[in-house]
Amino acid sequence: MTEIVRDQTMAPAELPVAETGRDFRVPFGLVLVALACVAPLFLGNYPLHAIIIALIFLLPAHGLNLLLGYTGLLSLAQAAFFGIGAYTSALLAVHFGTPFYLNFLAAGVVTGAVALPLGIPALRLRATSFVMCTLGFVIIGQAIAKNWISLTRGDMGLAAIPKPYFALGPASFTVSGTVGFYYLVLAIAALATLAVYLIVRSPAGRNMIAIRENETLAESVGIPTWYYKLVVFMISAAFAGFGGSLYAHYLTVVSPLTFQMYYSTTMLIIVLGGGAGTISGVIFGSLLFVGLTEALRVAPELRMIAYGFFLLGLVFWFPSGFAPLIGRFWSFLEKRK
Amino acid sequence: MNGLPILDISGLCKSYGAVRAVDGVDLHVDRGEICGLIGPNGSGKSTFFDCVTGLARPSAGAVKLDGQDITGWSLNDIAREGRMLRSFQKTVVFSALDIEENLVIAGQMFTFPGILSTFGIGAAARNRVAALRERARELIKIAGLWDVRFQPAGKLSGGQQKLIQFASMLMPEPKLILLDEPMAGINPKLIERVVDSIRLANTSFGVSFLIIEHNIDVVTSLCKRVVVLDQGRKLAEGTPDEIVQNQAVREAYLGG
Numbered sequence: 139m140t141e142i143v144r145d146q147t148m149a150p151a152e153l154p155v156a157e158t159g160r161d162f163r164v165p166f167g168l169v170l171v172a173l174a175c176v177a178p179l180f181l182g183n184y185p186l187h188a189i190i191i192a193l194i195f196l197l198p199a200h201g202l203n204l205l206l207g208y209t210g211l212l213s214l215a216q217a218a219f220f221g222i223g224a225y226t227s228a229l230l231a232v233h234f235g236t237p238f239y240l241n242f243l244a245a246g247v248v249t250g251a252v253a254l255p256l257g258i259p260a261l262r263l264r265a266t267s268f269v270m271c272t273l274g275f276v277i278i279g280q281a282i283a284k285n286w287i288s289l290t291r292g293d294m295g296l297a298a299i300p301k302p303y304f305a306l307g308p309a310s311f312t313v314s315g316t317v318g319f320y321y322l323v324l325a326i327a328a329l330a331t332l333a334v335y336l337i338v339r340s341p342a343g344r345n346m347i348a349i350r351e352n353e354t355l356a357e358s359v360g361i362p363t364w365y366y367k368l369v370v371f372m373i374s375a376a377f378a379g380f381g382g383s384l385y386a387h388y389l390t391v392v393s394p395l396t397f398q399m400y401y402s403t404t405m406l407i408i409v410l411g412g413g414a415g416t417i418s419g420v421i422f423g424s425l426l427f428v429g430l431t432e433a434l435r436v437a438p439e440l441r442m443i444a445y446g447f448f449l450l451g452l453v454f455w456f457p458s459g460f461a462p463l464i465g466r467f468w469s470f471l472e473k474r475k
Numbered sequence: 476m477n478g479l480p481i482l483d484i485s486g487l488c489k490s491y492g493a494v495r496a497v498d499g500v501d502l503h504v505d506r507g508e509i510c511g512l513i514g515p516n517g518s519g520k521s522t523f524f525d526c527v528t529g530l531a532r533p534s535a536g537a538v539k540l541d542g543q544d545i546t547g548w549s550l551n552d553i554a555r556e557g558r559m560l561r562s563f564q565k566t567v568v569f570s571a572l573d574i575e576e577n578l579v580i581a582g583q584m585f586t587f588p589g590i591l592s593t594f595g596i597g598a599a600a601r602n603r604v605a606a607l608r609e610r611a612r613e614l615i616k617i618a619g620l621w622d623v624r625f626q627p628a629g630k631l632s633g634g635q636q637k638l639i640q641f642a643s644m645l646m647p648e649p650k651l652i653l654l655d656e657p658m659a660g661i662n663p664k665l666i667e668r669v670v671d672s673i674r675l676a677n678t679s680f681g682v683s684f685l686i687i688e689h690n691i692d693v694v695t696s697l698c699k700r701v702v703v704l705d706q707g708r709k710l711a712e713g714t715p716d717e718i719v720q721n722q723a724v725r726e727a728y729l730g731g
Contacts, residue, residue: 347580351570351571356580359554359560359581359583359643360551360554360583360584360585360647
């Protein structure tokens with residue numbers, strides 16, 4: 139009898155991360171999705187703009203979460219791949235006038251491909267050296283964007299990137315305006331979340347977690363850790379590239395500033411603050427941190443200081459991010475039932 | 476079954492600079508045998524294990540598994556085949572994961588070889604995962620860990636972690652398991668359970684064992700043949716009784 143009871147109450151342990159496995163609770167998730175769908179009805183353009191930025195940053199954050207939260211590799215290179223994605227889309231759109239979906243796909247494919255030659259030497263390094271190496275990628279990316287003037291127009295950047303437009307045979311459609319872009323980004327963010335969910339739940343995802351938990355043990359049970367790390371590095375780069383593409387098409391300008399360390403740290407804060415190794419935590423993190431930077435604009439002089447204090451508080455009181463809080467909230471609800 | 480030993484090691488050497496940690500050791504494990512490997516601290520037992528299982532590269536010598544030369548293969552190359560698995564002296568488990576997850580991971584690479592086939596899409600893949608879980612649950616029951624199976628493995632006692640590690644190694648149905656001090660640091664009650672599990676795996680699943688162990692009672696009860704290493708060389712070989720009587724072995728242990 140006790141056996142049966144245990145089976146029901148402990149069901150979440152079936153999920154890949156036993157302790158933080160409460161990633162998706164169907165009803166709550168549905169309410170959130172419904173809210174997200176009707177948000178433009180009651181939100182003004184400015185909050186909508188902030189949510190769009192949050193959802194754009196969710197993509198590289200998802201990628202970083204796969205790498206850091208699930209495979210245990212700390213990388214600061216997300217901004218580099220974000221920039222490469224942005225420039226890939228911008229160059230295609232400006233020079234060849236290709237439709238949005240092509241630019242978008244190209245951004246992901248190109249960044250994924252660039253990550254291969256970068257990942258092969260970088261992943262041979264030990265933990266701290268790997269972090270420094272990925273930091274180097276951002277600096278190199280920015281230097282190239284600044285100095286390859288014939289291609290990137292240097293510090294002037296690329297302007298007048300067209301708004302996303304879709305062409306299917308004779309029909310074409312341009313996404314203009316904040317509301318249209320909001321739905322586009324929402325759909326892509328939802329797809330990306332689904333992709334991460336499927337990866338994490340699969341046997342491959344379980345192997346990634348095994349690598350995070352103990353690499354030598356993972357090798358001893360036959361997991362080809364080196365290939366896994368390389369593939370996950372490429373996937374996480376592709377996610378950043380997709381984000382960069384959206385960023386370019388949303389702001390319609392890209393400049394070498396797209397490659398900045400600040401973006402890498404933002405993505406890192408989203409993942410660590412939200413809860414590395416959880417999907418809901420990262421979604422929450424991206425909304426919270428992007429929302430917070432926007433909200434703090436009311437006091438421009440104090441903004442970064444307040445942000446800093448907020449992070450300090452986070453580290454002291456929620457060292458493993460907000461996800462455990464969400465988990466505790468769920469178990470609280472379950473106990474009351 | 477043929478008479479070929481499952482593991483056949485000849486002239487294995489490992490030097491670190493001028494130090495010869497393992498110096499020309501010959502050792503074989505017969506099919507279905509539980510073979511003991513003992514020796515004083517620093518005698519080269521663990522280095523020997525590392526060289527056999529690919530964690531370290533032997534400087535010289537040959538390792539044959541099931542008649543196949545696997546000298547110089549990496550730990551991962553060997554593990555991926557699932558024929559020979561090893562445990563570590565310092566027990567390691569995937570701490571954040573529960574026992575079932577630990578076992579499923581241990582069996583996965585043999586169910587889903589390659590990378591692209593591991594995304595688990597489709598009914599066939601799901602059935603395979605279900606089968607893995609089924610086997611994992613069976614082994615958890617055999618290991619007597621059923622009541623704690625949903626706890627993170629890292630929160631369990633050292634002895635329970637040893638049992639998890641042992642059960643994990645049975646997931647891919649290996650032919651040979653190398654255990655590095657399976658009884659170190661676990662309480663006497665659990666020692667019996669680990670001994671029973673080893674014996675059960677040996678008789679019911681036909682797994683052969685090579686075991687490094689300091690606990691002489693365990694060695695005597697499990698092994699029919701014991702090899703003694705001292706200063707990287709093979710000092711003696713024989714039945715546990717012979718070894719206990721052996722003068723050279725006594726001197727080595729007493730530092731004589």
